[in-house]
Amino acid sequence: MKTLRIATRKSPLALWQSEHVADRLRAAHPGLTVELVPMSTRGDEVLDRSLAAIGGKGLFLKELELAMLRGDADCAVHSLKDVPMELEPGFMLPAILTRADYADAFVSNHFANIAALPEGARVGTSSLRRQAQLRALRPDLRLADLRGNVNTRLAKLDAGEYDAIVLACAGLQRLGFDDRIRDRLQAPHWLPAPAQGAVAIECRDDDVATRALCARLDDADTRTCAEAERAMNRALHGSCHVPVAAFARLQAGQLHLAGLVGSASDGVIVRAQGEGAGHAPEVLGRDVAAQLLAQGAGELIAASH
Ligand SMILES: NCc1[nH]cc(CCC(=O)O)c1CC(=O)O
Numbered sequence: 001m002k003t004l005r006i007a008t009r010k011s012p013l014a015l016w017q018s019e020h021v022a023d024r025l026r027a028a029h030p031g032l033t034v035e036l037v038p039m040s041t042r043g044d045e046v047l048d049r050s051l052a053a054i055g056g057k058g059l060f061l062k063e064l065e066l067a068m069l070r071g072d073a074d075c076a077v078h079s080l081k082d083v084p085m086e087l088e089p090g091f092m093l094p095a096i097l098t099r100a101d102y103a104d105a106f107v108s109n110h111f112a113n114i115a116a117l118p119e120g121a122r123v124g125t126s127s128l129r130r131q132a133q134l135r136a137l138r139p140d141l142r143l144a145d146l147r148g149n150v151n152t153r154l155a156k157l158d159a160g161e162y163d164a165i166v167l168a169c170a171g172l173q174r175l176g177f178d179d180r181i182r183d184r185l186q187a188p189h190w191l192p193a194p195a196q197g198a199v200a201i202e203c204r205d206d207d208v209a210t211r212a213l214c215a216r217l218d219d220a221d222t223r224t225c226a227e228a229e230r231a232m233n234r235a236l237h238g239s240c241h242v243p244v245a246a247f248a249r250l251q252a253g254q255l256h257l258a259g260l261v262g263s264a265s266d267g268v269i270v271r272a273q274g275e276g277a278g279h280a281p282e283v284l285g286r287d288v289a290a291q292l293l294a295q296g297a298g299e300l301i302a303a304s305h
Contacts, residue, residue: 001209003033007064007073010038011149016174017199018077021097021217028216037073039063058084061202065091068203074210075203079171080195080226083202085234094214095201096223101169102197102247104130104190106183107157108164113183114138117163124153124162128243128304132262133190134166136269143264150175170197188258188273191245194229194238198222221250224281228257231285236261236292242301246288253278259288261297264304270295 004025008018015038022034041063064076065088080096087093111117114137123134124146131143144162146153150171157165164182172180201217203210229246238244246259255278262269272291276284289297 001032001074001213003035004075004210004213005035005037005073007037007039007067007076009041009060009064012175013079013150013171014077017079020174021077021199021201024097024217025213029213032213037067039067058088061088064202068207074207075201075214078200078202080198080200080230081193083195083200085230085238087202090205091202092205092211093200094203094211095217096219096226097199097201097217098219099198099222099225101173101184102187102192103169104166104185104192104196105169105172105181106164106166106185107154107172107180108182109157111164111182114164114185117141121163122161124156124165125167127166127193128241128264129193129245129262130166131264132243132267132269133185133245133260135264135267136262137267139267150177154180168192168196187247191247191258191260194233194244194246195226198226200226224248224250224255224278228255228276228281228285228288229259231282232257232259232289232292233285235286235289236297236301238301242304244301246285248281248284250278255281255284257284257288259292261292261300263300268300270297270300 006018008014018036025034042059060082067073106113119140120142122142122144124144126145126147134141146165153165201214225248228248232246233244236244243262243264248257256275258273260269260271270292272288274284274288
């Protein structure tokens with residue numbers, strides 16, 4: 001193969017991530033030409049409406065997958081946290097890149113952290129996972145919907161629509177907004193979305209040439225952690241549109257996974273954690289999910305739909 005074409009969404013974050021993957025592929029394979037194929041997806045067209053309400057799952061992936069099936073692109077680059085727990089048949093992830101900052105960011109022009117917010121402050125986030133964790137800490141806050149890409153969300157904060165917003169550190173850092181992060185919301189107290197901060201490449205199962213080229217960018221430890229987090233979410237029948245959070249880390253071959261399920265409406269949260277062998281992330285993910293289900297996580301997830 002001489003040219004590899006990467007299908008990508010057109011948001012600034014998606015373009016950054018795809019350019020990054022393109023650069024890494026060029027460095028790994030001197031002589032290979034790598035091109036981006038920017039496309040709009042249904043997910044982008046409806047960003048201002050509730051993704052969950054219009055059947056959110058995989059909306060950002062579909063058009064990119066169709067391009068790969070047509071042969072207009074060889075692979076696609078995604079934020080792994082936006083990739084459905086079950087891939088479309090015929091597709092696989094030949095590479096999961098080394099995870100960047102996993103944490104959520106507290107961003108505000110007036111306040112240093114969640115505890116410093118005045119009574120009844122308005123906080124913008126459309127993520128049920130972030131809403132549930134905010135409610136649990138501060139039942140008095142007024143949570144408001146906040147949609148759009150990272151740049152749009154910051155502009156809405158600056159326009160005074162919110163006292164603070166919560167979004168992913170990784171997205172802010174990639175777009176050069178590190179200085180907007182007032183506080184990093186960290187594990188084990190505050191948990192991110194499953195696989196937050198990790199970028200993945202998707203390609204067709206049967207495209208062995210693309211698989212081989214992309215596999216050079218795979219980070220085994222990130223894949224192991226992401227598999228544990230995603231296996232937990234899968235066992236809960238979760239997606240990126242439910243109040244489910246998970247964070248795994250590997251230490252000397254030992255895998256540790258913490259997970260939670262919450263309610264965005266009343267701030268109820270159930271938590272579980274476990275440890276297991278680094279070579280069996282799915283077993284650990286299912287184990288932590290079973291602990292959560294035993295504490296009523298199923299009802300919390302059903303109530304969020
Ligand atoms: N849901 C949108 C989305 N998908 C990936 C990221 C950031 C990058 C990442 O988490 O890997 C974001 C923005 C956000 O949640 O603030």
